[in-house]
Amino acid sequence: MDAGVRDLRSADHLLHSLAAELALPEGTFGCTHLVRGDRPRVVVSLTLPSEPLLRTAQEWLTTGGYEVSPGPPDTVGRAVLYPGAPGLTGTLTVAELLSRSAIDRVTVLGTPGQPAPATRLTTGDHVRPQWQNDELVLTTMPAVGGTLVPFEVADPTPCCADH
Template sequence: MTPYVLTVDAGVRDLRAADHLFHALAAELALPEGAFGCTHLVRGERPRVAVSLALPSSPLLRTARERLAARGHEVADGVPDAVGRAVIYPGVASLTGTLTIAELLARSAIDRVTVLGTPGRPLPGTAMVTRDHVRPQWQDGTLVLTAMPAAGGTLVPFEVPDPTPCCADH
């Protein structure tokens, strides 16, 4: 990642709202292809989801900081933790439909794919049904996508695009 990083606390309480915020920020700031945008769960007295932006240049960082502060967002340098969930990253727009693991890795900044319940890595030719929602996480400085087995020997990203909220039927 780049040293030009800032964290935005917009008071968002869930991942879906944070994703929407990211897409709005990416459009407003015209983020370049090399940018990374991650969500971070903030625990404590006021649980929320903060977002971090890693940008490829200092001038872009200054512009982003000024625009975000002008919108009333709390902005700080750095990241709140090292395990952010990537929403914006190089190649994310090309991860649609069904791809092989090799294609997914070649098209994006994702470094590795792991599969729940299996000790090794999936074979490069294994099909990944992206559901157009691929959210890897930083693990020890590496962008890792966690997947799970699906029908027909395919894989799907562990995180589903539209999760059912807890207690939705109550």
């Protein structure tokens, strides 16, 4: 769905609003996709657990004036809505994160392999995994005290903010 959104924060808000307005069930996936070119923007995709629910959502969105097309624009969407996402708050172990959500794998920037299951992850209440080769993968980075944090933070410092 192309709603003319130009930034990730607005796209996240749109997906959460749609989930609430349409009362989307737990098995829903909602992703953002960056579109480059003449008109850079962020489009969103929804994957719903049933065909009737998908048709209902498409009708609602089309009636609401949104440009809706079938299928995602690419295979590397950034997941905002996914099973287990609301419970990924505070500090969890990697094993807890994987068992509580649809996330398949956790990686750490700059390191080969995956972190140990007992490694602590401070979520910052903002966990945005990405689809990679049909797996939902959360990229993390090392933090203080041997913990991990998601690579993407909720309120990033704009580039050159200190200049």
